[in-house]
Amino acid sequence: xxxxxxxxxxxxxxxxxxxxxxxxxxxxxxxxxxxxxxxxxxxxxxxxxxxxxxxxxxxxxxxxxxxxxxxxxxxxxxxxxxxxxxxxxxxxxxxxxxxxxxxxxxxxxxxxxxxxxxxxxxxxxxxxxxxxxxxxxxxxxxxxxxxxxxxxxxxxxxxxxxxxxxxxxxxxxxxxxxxxxxxxxxxxxxxxxxxxxxxxxxx
Amino acid sequence: xxxxxxxxxxxxxxxxxxxxxxxxxxxxxxxxxxxxxxxxxxxxxxxxxxxxxxxxxxxxxxxxxxxxxxxxxxxxxxxxxxxxxxxxxxxxxxxxxxxxxxxxxxxxxxxxxxxxxxxxxxxxxxxxxxxxxxxxxxxxxxxxxxxxxxxxxxxxxxxxxxxxxxxxxxxxxxxxxxxxxxxxxxxxxxxxxxxxxxxxxxx
Numbered sequence: 001x002x003x004x005x006x007x008x009x010x011x012x013x014x015x016x017x018x019x020x021x022x023x024x025x026x027x028x029x030x031x032x033x034x035x036x037x038x039x040x041x042x043x044x045x046x047x048x049x050x051x052x053x054x055x056x057x058x059x060x061x062x063x064x065x066x067x068x069x070x071x072x073x074x075x076x077x078x079x080x081x082x083x084x085x086x087x088x089x090x091x092x093x094x095x096x097x098x099x100x101x102x103x104x105x106x107x108x109x110x111x112x113x114x115x116x117x118x119x120x121x122x123x124x125x126x127x128x129x130x131x132x133x134x135x136x137x138x139x140x141x142x143x144x145x146x147x148x149x150x151x152x153x154x155x156x157x158x159x160x161x162x163x164x165x166x167x168x169x170x171x172x173x174x175x176x177x178x179x180x181x182x183x184x185x186x187x188x189x190x191x192x193x194x195x196x197x198x199x200x201x202x203x
Numbered sequence: 204x205x206x207x208x209x210x211x212x213x214x215x216x217x218x219x220x221x222x223x224x225x226x227x228x229x230x231x232x233x234x235x236x237x238x239x240x241x242x243x244x245x246x247x248x249x250x251x252x253x254x255x256x257x258x259x260x261x262x263x264x265x266x267x268x269x270x271x272x273x274x275x276x277x278x279x280x281x282x283x284x285x286x287x288x289x290x291x292x293x294x295x296x297x298x299x300x301x302x303x304x305x306x307x308x309x310x311x312x313x314x315x316x317x318x319x320x321x322x323x324x325x326x327x328x329x330x331x332x333x334x335x336x337x338x339x340x341x342x343x344x345x346x347x348x349x350x351x352x353x354x355x356x357x358x359x360x361x362x363x364x365x366x367x368x369x370x371x372x373x374x375x376x377x378x379x380x381x382x383x384x385x386x387x388x389x390x391x392x393x394x395x396x397x398x399x400x401x402x403x404x405x406x
Contacts (some may be wrong), residue, residue, distance in 0.1 A: 049343045050304055064292055066299035073292035089267055089276035092295075096269035100301050101253055122328070140252045 003057040005047065006160045007034045009059075009114070011107055012067040013054040019074055019132035019161055022195035028090045035115065038177040068095045070159050072152035090152045094159035097140070098166075105134035106124065107166045109173030134173070138180055141167070145182035156193050164190045169199060205230040206260040208250065210237045212317070214310055214368035215270040217259040217402045222277055225398035232406035238318065255352055271298045272362050283360045292353045294404075299363035300343070301369075308337035310369045313378030337376070341383055344370070348385035350393065359396050367393045372402060 002020065004027050005151040020027045027198035032038040032053055040051045048065040056064045056073070064070050072092075075081040079149050096139070109130050112119055119127070141163065144151065151159035168187050170177055177184060205223065207230050209216035223230045235241040242368055243254045251258040251268040259267045259276070267273050275295075278284040285291050312333050315322055322330070343401065344366065354362035371390050374381055380387060393399070 030296065049346050050300060058289075060291065064289075064296055066296045067297045068301070069292045069296035072295050073288065076288055076291070085276065085279055086265065086267075088279070089272045092275050093267060093269045093272035096271045096299070096302055097253060099226070099299055100269070100306075103303075126329075143252050170283075 001059065003030055004028070005030050005032050005039075005044075005053050005055040005057070007032060007039075007053045008157065009199070011036075011052060011102070011169065013166045015067045015161050016054045016056065016070045016074070016198055017201075017203070018070055018165070019080060019158075021197045021201075023078060023080070024076060024194065024195070025074065027064070042121065053167075068092075068099060068162065071095070071161065072102070074110070075158050082153055082155075082157065087153045091157060091159045094151045095162045096163045097137075098159075102137040102163065103166055105130045105137060106170050106175060107171060109134055109175070110166065110169055111173075113174060114172045123147070132174070134170070134175055138167070138170070138177075138183060142180045142182050144187045150186070156190065160186075160190050206233055207231070207261065208233050208235050208242075208247075208256050208258040208260070210235060210242075210256045212402070213237075213256060214402065215306070217365050218270045219257045219259065219273045219277070219366045220404075221400055221406070222274055222283060222361075223398045224404075225396065226277060226281060226283070228277065271295075271302060271365065273296070274364065278361050280287070282358075283364070285356055285358075285360065290356045294360060294362045297354045298365045299354070300340075301362075301365045304336070304343070305340040305366065306369055308333045308340060309373050309376060309378060312337055312377075312378070313369065313372055316377060317375045334378070337373070337378055339377065341370070341373070341378065341380075341386060345383045345385050346391045353389070359393065363389075363393050368402070 002025060004016055006029060008031060017027060017029065032044065034053060039053055040045065045051055047063045050065060052065065054067055054070060056070045065072055082091055112123055148154060150156050151163065164187065167183065205228060207216065207219055209232060211234060220230060220232065232306045235247065237256060241247065242256055248254055250266045253268060255268065257270055257273060267276055285294055315326055351357060353359050354366065367390065370386065
């Protein structure tokens with residue numbers, strides 16, 4: 001059986017088992033507490049030298065890390081990955097956008113506000129810039145969704161899963177999604193897909 | 204002809220035209236000065252709503268952004284992209300690692316030191332953390348390269364191009380690569396590949 005090493009509440013981990021649920025793939029969910037350093041132990045670094053979740057263990061013991069790579073591996077040949085070259089590249093375009101221009105701001109603001117009681121002075125000082133860049137990413141999404149039902153080819157797929165994970169909990173980082181009508185209706189469309197599970201799903 | 208919108212000196216742009224050179228694909232190089240805001244104009248935002256280089260324009264006028272997505276598009280069906288599913292995912296694993304855990308530190312330190320005369324007090328305060336995280340990424344690469352000739356399948360490909368771009372100029376961000384013998388020999392192997400062009404190539 002596939003094994004996914006995860007930290008409950010992580011949007012990056014959620015992406016992988018949301019897809020596995022929708023694909024009907026059984027998996028074993030293995031918790032590693034990043035707040036206690038459980039992904040930086042010598043044992044875990046043998047699985048993922050970068051010391052992060054999610055990490056996927058295949059049935060033959062091979063490990064894959066990076067949520068985007070795990071999604072790609074699982075979705076190949078299914079309706080969640082496009083069958084044409086341009087749409088595959090567009091899917092990756094939005095997945096890289098998410099990891100570079102969206103997650104470092106929207107997920108980080110949420111992580112600080114959701115998991116920490118109090119921010120350090122350095123975090124407090126950096127927060128306005130993080131919020132500004134997070135809103136810039138939401139602006140890009142809103143503009144695209146004004147003329148698209150889903151991110152690529154007007155079909156639900158990996159790009160939607162990748163961007164849904166942290167966007168739908170952006171309010172936990174105090175982002176105001178009421179400014180974004182197209183994002184709001186897209187979130188509802190994603191949530192209504194067959195096999196959808198929520199980020200607080202009990203495995 | 205393919206058109207690549209780029210800012211000379213950018214490693215992210217370099218990735219795309221290094222691959223195009225090695226594939227023998229002719230391209231038109233179009234400069235956009237990010238320091239002068241030339242990627243945030245209304246005209247440019249129609250090409251790439253995220254306002255960044257590189258942006259690729261296909262012959263039919265379609266635009267693609269995100270260097271990783273552009274590399275994937277260009278390499279599909281060539282020897283630069285693996286023919287098997289696991290190696291494709293491993294390639295993306297290293298490409299996402301580069302964009303999330305490597306570029307934001309190694310490229311940013313270089314950008315600040317290479318393109319700015321003087322850092323702001325906020326940049327100065329953030330620099331030690333950026334250097335620490337950049338070295339952590341180099342440590343992950345060194346560990347992998349201790350037992351691999353190239354990043355995936357012991358064959359030169361997209362993951363090597365993605366990681367070469369900013370690693371080979373990491374010294375411009377004052378990273379000391381002499382600590383990394385395996386990275387150093389891998390850089391030389393990449394540079395020796397047929398069709399290699401340097402980051403200061405005149406288009």
